[in-house]
Amino acid sequence: MNNILILGAGRSSSALIRYVLDQAKSHNWHVTVADADPQVATKKVNGHPNGLAVWLDVMKVNDRRDLINRADLVISLLPAHLHIDVATDCIQLNKHLITASYVSKDIYKLSDDFRHKELIFMGELGLDPGIDHMSAMKTIDEIKGIGGKLMAFRSNAGGLVAPEYLEKNPWRYKFTWNPRNVVKAGQGTAQYLEDDKFKYIPYNRLFKEYKLVNIPGFDEPFEVYANRESLLYREAYGLGDIPNLYRGTIRYRGFCDAWNALIKIGLTDGSYPIMDSEKLSYHELMEAYLSVDNKPGLSVKDRVGELLGERPFSPVMKKLDWLGLFSKKKITLAKATPALILEELLLKKWQLEQNDRDLIIMQHEFDFELNGKKKRRYSSMLLYGNNADDTAIAQTVGLPLGIFAKLVMTGKITSRGVNIPVSKEAYEPVLKELEDYGIKFNEREEDLN
């Protein structure tokens, strides 16, 4: 085993490619990096003697299979919906495959095929999903190992910006990952478990009913809103009977109220186009969401304030104003949904600049009973990025993939079939090596009375 194929050399690939190439010489690996844009791949390989940049249109089946056929392990950073084709190729051609994406139902259906051919498919090897699974399972296994009975698992994570940025814009937020997912966040109904009861928070209340959570090292608490799919990993984590299960997203203080204002106005909806959107200004778009009975004597901004129950210079109104939602500038996008118009505006306002450092926060809470005592353990990870080209998010997505690739190439992974990294064989060596890169979970424990 000495050939690795990396499919996709886009923004999230830097830390992965760097890691794999760094390891290549001592392990005598040949690393092929394939991308639709050959310049991007060439730049990432950067003349490394063990690396080869190639051009690939992944939809060209024969080209794709040729490349896969020459590898022992495929690492796919392609968009998630393309993994099913790559997985089918890997089964036919007898190759291992690992990705950072969510494992779809269709991929799970291939589990027997991978197992029969003694192949590895490991998905969800990034940050979230990925490091969240590994770090949670490490503590869950530890607590179970000492005889503890788990009563609650709460896990919160956020991709944020470093605190030095907070003075620069009132939202205290920038895009460090997929903007569309931020605009669509929470649409649907959040579900979680509390005292053995299922709980539901509809979208219209989700960003109003946030929790405050303290993170070591920060004076101010953070806001946390509930994720849609808290219950998804109950079985995978072996927590089938746990009475409390919650997953949330972390934001700096002040974000949720202002995002809720965008929802209430109607700007996060992607289901219908705004008529003549290319001819409207943002100011006119806001006016389009005001009905006539809503105090027509006032300015559009003041009427939006009335609608939201906000005073003219409230923190929420300042955030809306800062985005330029009351400006006379034209939208220019044609036939755009409100969500797309909002996304395009935010892309300009929330763009990570070259020297901006991002910040990943992940914190788990485990409540458990041990020898008749109730305890709570916190497990927290903070990671700062270096700049816009070397973000914490790219590191935390890429490094687990790279480390796991090494484990596969060196024959350390025995389990076959479709898996996510919840077994000790997977999480223990990955978490251990991640510490060398500053990705480390700190634990503290307290008694609950």
Next chain:
Amino acid sequence: MNNILILGAGRSSSALIRYVLDQAKSHNWHVTVADADPQVATKKVNGHPNGLAVWLDVMKVNDRRDLINRADLVISLLPAHLHIDVATDCIQLNKHLITASYVSKDIYKLSDDFRHKELIFMGELGLDPGIDHMSAMKTIDEIKGIGGKLMAFRSNAGGLVAPEYLEKNPWRYKFTWNPRNVVKAGQGTAQYLEDDKFKYIPYNRLFKEYKLVNIPGFDEPFEVYANRESLLYREAYGLGDIPNLYRGTIRYRGFCDAWNALIKIGLTDGSYPIMDSEKLSYHELMEAYLSVDNKPGLSVKDRVGELLGERPFSPVMKKLDWLGLFSKKKITLAKATPALILEELLLKKWQLEQNDRDLIIMQHEFDFELNGKKKRRYSSMLLYGNNADDTAIAQTVGLPLGIFAKLVMTGKITSRGVNIPVSKEAYEPVLKELEDYGIKFNEREEDLN
């Protein structure tokens, strides 16, 4: 032409079948009434010498075509999605077809086929859609005919209960038509035109931002919330350049705030199932929508009040309480969505009893300029039902169909192809005869300054 086939003898068919049979003797018609339940059809035909009740499983293509082949005109009261099959049969077998349902895009695609065979397809021949088109077009044509320039068309309608019922339940509402449509009403985004600008109201604000509208004969104003599709008939009504266009739904005072409370809690959502719903009480369901930080010391009812910003005995809280949402009774429905649980509860609470009279209100407003003066004309229709078997809604859905059937059978309709009743040929004779049945629009006009 002397054979009429009526497909469907369900609840909404009584007034239609009665009308057609009443006319059958003098016109020498043979009327076949087909239903999946032969007893229902037999009861509706009631031994009339010109009537024949037959059993039909409409999915059995040959049986259906046999019946259609023996008719000159088919009147379909089947569920809307079945009309495409019936329409295809009618084209093949050279039969006219009329329905009260919305005309779908697929049906419009058959327009050339109907026209080439010189066949009539007339859809939207009920109340709404139906009488709304006809009564609006009558006044629009009148105003245009005297040289008026239309500046606004606003049209509101509601299926309600007679005022004597209002003391009996705090919602002042019962189901007189499709319950599911009531539960789903407004989901999406309402759109209308105001001062030449498109306006949008998202679902989360729709039932908060209702208007008050006066109807002649009632001391108290009614609440009106905006419909989703106000702009749908701009072209069909010849109002392509009108600057104000609005359609709304009429409710008695107090309804909208309380319905908004159900939306805010999350009970109108049909997109996900409530876990273990068959084991929960309504009280437990309400608790499932409360997050832990929402004052856990209070009762569930008081916490819902806090959530809604309502005092314990406010009109909204009384309405929720009256529905039994805080009762310890079990839901019993398994794997049900919140919307389905709500619908089942409302079906019990809002059922029309035998002697209840329903009430249809429809009121159009036309603003126009004539000889430099601005005027507003109101055109209003009120109709009371007699009891649960002879509702105003069944009359207003069935009679336009019946009257139009007579026009077709007596050769009075010259236009061919797929149409809705917006032409004078269609609306004039139907509206005129509807007056004999008490379905009459009263107009009044005022000057606008």
